[in-house]
Amino acid sequence: MSQARRVSVLVAILAVLSAIPTSAYLKFGYRINGQSVVLKWPEGRPVSYVVGTRETTGVSAADFRDTIARAFATWENVPSSSIRFAPAGDTTRPLSDNDGITMLAYANRPELDRTLGATSYTIDIIAGALLEADVFFNAAFPWSAAPGGQAGRFDLESIATHEIGHLIGLGHSALGETEVVGSGRRVLSAGAVMFPIAFSPGNIDGRRLQPDDIAGISDIYPDGTFRQETGSISGRVTRGGLGVFGAHVVAMHLRTGALVGGFTLDDSGTFVLAGIEPGPVVLRVEPLDDGDVASFIEGPRVDVGFAVAFSPRAIFVPRGGNAPDVTIDVVGK
Numbered sequence: 001m002s003q004a005r006r007v008s009v010l011v012a013i014l015a016v017l018s019a020i021p022t023s024a025y026l027k028f029g030y031r032i033n034g035q036s037v038v039l040k041w042p043e044g045r046p047v048s049y050v051v052g053t054r055e056t057t058g059v060s061a062a063d064f065r066d067t068i069a070r071a072f073a074t075w076e077n078v079p080s081s082s083i084r085f086a087p088a089g090d091t092t093r094p095l096s097d098n099d100g101i102t103m104l105a106y107a108n109r110p111e112l113d114r115t116l117g118a119t120s121y122t123i124d125i126i127a128g129a130l131l132e133a134d135v136f137f138n139a140a141f142p143w144s145a146a147p148g149g150q151a152g153r154f155d156l157e158s159i160a161t162h163e164i165g166h167l168i169g170l171g172h173s174a175l176g177e178t179e180v181v182g183s184g185r186r187v188l189s190a191g192a193v194m195f196p197i198a199f200s201p202g203n204i205d206g207r208r209l210q211p212d213d214i215a216g217i218s219d220i221y222p223d224g225t226f227r228q229e230t231g232s233i234s235g236r237v238t239r240g241g242l243g244v245f246g247a248h249v250v251a252m253h254l255r256t257g258a259l260v261g262g263f264t265l266d267d268s269g270t271f272v273l274a275g276i277e278p279g280p281v282v283l284r285v286e287p288l289d290d291g292d293v294a295s296f297i298e299g300p301r302v303d304v305g306f307a308v309a310f311s312p313r314a315i316f317v318p319r320g321g322n323a324p325d326v327t328i329d330v331v332g333k
């Protein structure tokens with residue numbers, strides 16, 4: 001009898017014109033026996049996956065299989081990360097949370113009229129390891145697998161790249177900019193593939209990983225030298241001396257402009273940003289007030305009532321080490 005208890009959790013939908021927010025990569029963590037465990041695949045073997053054979057207008061089963069393979073390759077080709085994937089064929093079976101098979105397929109969900117795709121996990125809550133993940137792409141939307149994209153159709157490769165980011169254990173990044181359109185928001189720019197709102201139909205920018213995505217996957221699955229070649233910054237965000245929960249903290253590299261973000265995730269306002277290119281950075285702290293906080297962090301405790309603040313000076317990130325702790329005190333707005 002297995003000791004493993006399985007739970008299925010639905011996370012991370014990629015929305016079209018969603019009510020949204022703002023910035024940085026987030027690892028999913030689970031509390032197991034009082035300890036926070038990062039959600040990740042077991043090391044030492046590739047993640048095996050199957051694809052569904054369901055087709056949509058303009059995307060054949062072969063197009064689907066090949067497009068998904070390209071999106072996996074995009075993540076696999078990050079030099080500083082060790083994760084690998086192994087295609088294991090296709091199937092006509094429907095997606096199922098409890099078959100032990102990691103699967104990506106179309107499903108027709110017209111009632112989810114803002115959801116392009118979503119990823120669910122089955123995890124071993126004793127060990128914290130991922131057992132299975134399933135990704136559906138909503139067949140109720142128009143899709144394209146064309147190399148250069150197609151007007152009026154969502155780019156399957158872009159959306160698959162985002163969902164595969166979830167599949168490997170990444171949450172949403174708040175690095176992005178939107179504008180209000182009708183009752184939702186449209187993406188003007190995204191600083192990460194893991195930004196929770198999709199680009200408009202026809203756009204293929206979501207196929208290309210950004211520094212925040214690369215820092216995220218490399219932090220969870222570092223290759224041999226990643227930790228020696230990059231540095232980290234940790235510290236606290238406070239307000240009147242008390243920790244701020246749910247603040248968005250962004251490091252901007254002063255030479256390259258690369259953005260890597262994170263959140264304060266406990267009541268003492270502690271944050272850690274890892275995978276930062278060595279050199280000088282500035283930190284910006286901002287509230288998650290540009291839309292739907294729940295796209296990033298669960299819970300009602302998120303403090304969105306403070307003004308944007310910056311680190312008092314540039315911070316030098318050492319190669320292979322942690323910069324001296326930084327405390328940034330914010331004030332109410």
Ligand SMILES: [Zn+2]
Pocket residue numbers: 012013014162166172194195196
């Ligand atoms: Zn998502």
